[in-house]
Amino acid sequence: MSADNKRVPYEAFDPEKYVATYYSSIAGHKEEGDVLKFFLDGLYEAFKSGNITGKKLLDVGTGPIPNMAFCAAPWFEEITLSDFSQKNLEFLRKWKDGEINHMGPVFEYLLNLDKSSSIEERQDELRRKIKNIVFCDVTKPNPVASTVVDGDLFDAITCSNCLEVASITLDEYAKSVRNLSSLLKPGGHLVLEGALEQTFYRVGDFSFKCTPINEDQLRDIFQKEGFEILSLQDLNENYTPHKDESNYSDFKNAFAMVAKKVE
Numbered sequence: 001m002s003a004d005n006k007r008v009p010y011e012a013f014d015p016e017k018y019v020a021t022y023y024s025s026i027a028g029h030k031e032e033g034d035v036l037k038f039f040l041d042g043l044y045e046a047f048k049s050g051n052i053t054g055k056k057l058l059d060v061g062t063g064p065i066p067n068m069a070f071c072a073a074p075w076f077e078e079i080t081l082s083d084f085s086q087k088n089l090e091f092l093r094k095w096k097d098g099e100i101n102h103m104g105p106v107f108e109y110l111l112n113l114d115k116s117s118s119i120e121e122r123q124d125e126l127r128r129k130i131k132n133i134v135f136c137d138v139t140k141p142n143p144v145a146s147t148v149v150d151g152d153l154f155d156a157i158t159c160s161n162c163l164e165v166a167s168i169t170l171d172e173y174a175k176s177v178r179n180l181s182s183l184l185k186p187g188g189h190l191v192l193e194g195a196l197e198q199t200f201y202r203v204g205d206f207s208f209k210c211t212p213i214n215e216d217q218l219r220d221i222f223q224k225e226g227f228e229i230l231s232l233q234d235l236n237e238n239y240t241p242h243k244d245e246s247n248y249s250d251f252k253n254a255f256a257m258v259a260k261k262v263e
């Protein structure tokens, strides 16, 4: 674990509690409004056209949940999942080996939108295409050093609810964007989702600090770091908002963004 991240005690992140709190049903946690549905709809929208495609995909800060990779899998040959927490990496390996099947409600919801094939087929495809499950620290240059050999960069990166929790200041957030960008081919896509103006979120008894970034700051950072923003949605009136009083997190809004690294 890096020195800087000692202040981010990710050994306290309990994958089972996280899944039980935020992903046990498509309604998500009752204090969070419709944010899970919004994130999943955003993923479906990003990938449904097939325009985001290529050989190698990296998912950053996967946590115990490969939902972004699930939507991307039909369009890529090789997938790398990554996370800072060894507990999450172990959890993902167990899921890939078929020892855990915790993704039912999320996969069902996504397949209902795209009506392509059965959950079993899509889950098998994803498990087969996942080639690496590796440690990642987005706050460091070359965040997944072990998987980028001879400058063979990724065609696309997906990342949800990670950048704002991996950093505490906007400067750190911008550095993490730069670090991610260094892994992406020019012209490659980034599909990013997350919380806006969130200062903490809780897993079990543990409260994790976040950078309370807003939409203008987000746009500004990505444009300065050499991305063209192709789409940026936030929670609109179609979704139930987050409760004002919540023990679990304090986000004011959420976003789903597709951006392209300028060539």
Ligand SMILES: C[S@@+](CC[C@H](N)C(=O)[O-])C[C@H]1O[C@@H](n2cnc3c(N)ncnc32)[C@H](O)[C@@H]1O
Pocket (backbone or CB within 6 Å): 005, 008, 010, 013, 060, 061, 062, 063, 064, 065, 082, 083, 084, 085, 088, 136, 137, 138, 139, 159, 160, 161, 162, 165, 166
């Ligand atoms: C709120 S969870 C999000 C998990 C999943 N992507 C989702 O959307 O539900 C945040 C994740 O970011 C990971 N994380 C925290 N700091 C990180 C860092 N410096 N580099 C990479 N991942 C990090 C945590 O281990 C955790 O799995």
